[in-house]
Amino acid sequence: MPELPEVETIARGLRKTLTGKRVESLNVLDSSVLRQDESTLRKLVVSRVVESVERRAKLLMLGLEGDVVFAFHLKMTGRVLAKPGDYAPGARDRIIARLSGAATLSFQDVRRFGYCLALPVEDLQRWPFYATLGPEPLSMGREAFAARFAGRKASIKSLLLNQCMIAGIGNIYADESLFAAGIHPEARPVDLSDERLGALYDSLTAVLRKAIQENGSSIRDYLNAEGEPGAFQNSFQAYGRKGQPCKRCGAPLQASRVAGRTSTYCPACQRRR
DNA sequence: GGGATTGTTTAAAT
């Protein structure tokens, strides 16, 4: 579930506690979350200082001393938590890093869909997933967004979820932004004016900013770096509200399968074209 | 126990 706002919230929390601290040891409790040999990971991570904590798309990226990036993808149920130095690993922990200053980084994932990967920065652009990521929604701008989507014939929902088109959007924020803009998930950009695409951009960025303010959305698994849930799930207008009244017009929300996943929308406020 | 859940990759179709 962690999408852009959740990963951004985690990054902000970790930045405060991990920046400037040195990785003293790494404990791999479940090697299935690795994308490389444990020895390679260890060589790239252990004994390096954490210089920065950033987010790109849904990736959490620790910038390490010596131009190395330690990246985490949380997929559905991953967590990255800042714990005290005496933290004892639990059943969900996959990787534990002990840092100077009595800090522990805990990478948890019940379902093990998530992964982590350390790379020298010069190899980042050779990582196909990273190299093909689309622009960041909060910094690309309204005109660039409209131009990028204009003329496309796939459903707007599938394009919003496509990380090559735009980075960091998942099912929650796709449904919420389409509701806010009054656009049907199956609408095709080719049928939408630049004005409507621009309005979608405004809705999308407003939803993302509000969600970041609220520390993300917690459905069942997401926690921020401090182990606290987010609050944006209390502001959902569409996601997961099938059958409940539209908060704008009162009509019952509908759900259908678009781009292979459940999409919840208001049949009255979000017309197909 | 079957269906739903999700982000990404891969394959297939257009």
Place this chain on the structure above:
DNA sequence: GATTTAAACAATCC
């Protein structure tokens, strides 16, 4: 080749 669609996959929950 570009674009679009669909299926597959990971593991767990209810």
